[in-house]
Structures are given as C-alpha cells and as structure tokens.
Amino acid sequence: MANQISPAAFIGEGVELGDNVTVGPGAVILGPCVVEDNVWIGPGAQIGAPPEMSNLPQNAAWNGDLQHAGVRIGAGAVIREAAVIHQGSYRETTIGAGSWILNRAYVAHDVLVGEATTVSAGVSIGGHCIIGARVNIGMNAVVHQRRIIADGAMIGMGTPVTRDVPPFAKVYGTPPRLAGVNSVGAERAGHDTAAIEVLAAAYAVGDFFLTGDIPASLASLQAPVTTWRSHENTHPVTVRS
Secondary structure (H helix, E strand, C coil): CCCEECCCCEECCCEEECCCCEECCCCEECCCEEECCCCEECCCCEEEECCCCCCCCCCCHHHCCCCCCEEEECCCCEECCCCEEECECCCCEEECCCCEECCCCEECCCCEECCCCEECCCCEECCCCEECCCCEECCCCEECCCCEECCCCEECCCCEECCEECCCEEEECCCCEEEEECHHHHHHCCCCHHHHHHHHHHHHCCCCCCCCCCCHHHHHHHHHHHHHHHCCCCCECEECC
C-alpha cells in the first residue's frame, strides 16, 4: 500500500521508509533512520535528533549532515504525537515491531525496545537501556540510563526505575519494589500456569535469576530467563515487604 505522508511533515536525507507508512503533520524524521512497513507516526513526533551526549557532534541532520548510529522503527509500530526518539551513538536506537510509543514519551540514544512493548504517555527512558518484549511501562514512569527491564515486565505509573527488572515482574512505588509476577501478561504471551507459579515462588524469596538449572516446569519461560541471566552487572529491584 502507498505511504500517507503529510505535506507538513519533514523527512530528511538518509531516511528509508517501508510500505504503508503514515506520517502526520509536524513530524520530523532525520537520518540515518529506517522505518519499516505499516508504521504509524503521529503529528509532532520527533525522530532522529543527535544523541544528547556532550562529547559527540550536535549535527544538523536536516541539512544532510548525517552522523551517529541511527534509529530503526520496527514493522507495525505506532509512534504517537510529540514522542521523541534520539539517534544511537554506537547502535541503532530501536523500537521493536508492534510496539507503541505513546504521546510525549522520550526514548534516548542507544535504547533497545523489544517487540509488542507499550511505553505509555510521558515516560522517559534514559540512554543505553534495554527494554524487553511485551513490556508495559505505565504513564510518567522514568527509567534511569543503562537499566534493563526484561521481557513481560509491568512498571507502575510514575515509578522511578533505578534498578533492573526481571522477566514478567510487576514493579511499582518509590523506591521501586517488586510486587509479584505479571501473570496476565505471561498468560497472554503463551506461558503456562506451572511456569508462572515457579517464577512467582522464586521472586517471593528474592531469587531473581532462578539460580541453578532452570526447572522443567519453567520450560516455556526458558528463553526470557536465559536472556535475563546473560546481562552483566545487573542490580535487580528488591521485593516489596
């Protein structure tokens, strides 16, 4: 299908648009940037400005001065009005396929957002963060730079995420605390009840990495748990008392 690009949008050099892409009035997309098929970008969205890093050039990409590592918007993603997504400094800032970045959300340089994730209105995500697939970050939450939020986690509204969040955890409050398992999200992702119960029991005693061999009952969650374990120097949130 043909793209629907508002004449009031600005699409800079080095921007690659897939098929059936919609871009609203006042949106600015600067290169290097890849926008895959079936992406919807709302009015006033700002994609591809240089990283906010004082040791890097603040280049004028709108004049064809292309630098930095780019942005990639995965197929079927929705970027709502006034969202801001910055260029990566050493890797593409990436929004996963089917994800929603809601109005006024901010995604800083080098952030990786997984597939089918929701970043709600007013959320700010600092540089270098890794956000897994099927994560839900509530309105106005703030994620400190270099933090990890693993697959399927749910972050409450207004939460300052200053530590790392394990798979399918529910985290909220100030300071942030783990308050059980996102069982609804896990079920919707196709994980069975037995696996969810094992995960809940481990988190209840602070075993965020499921130490030792992954039990057979956790087989359906093996991939997200293995990925979570693979991250170095993690500092998980603590359990709500």
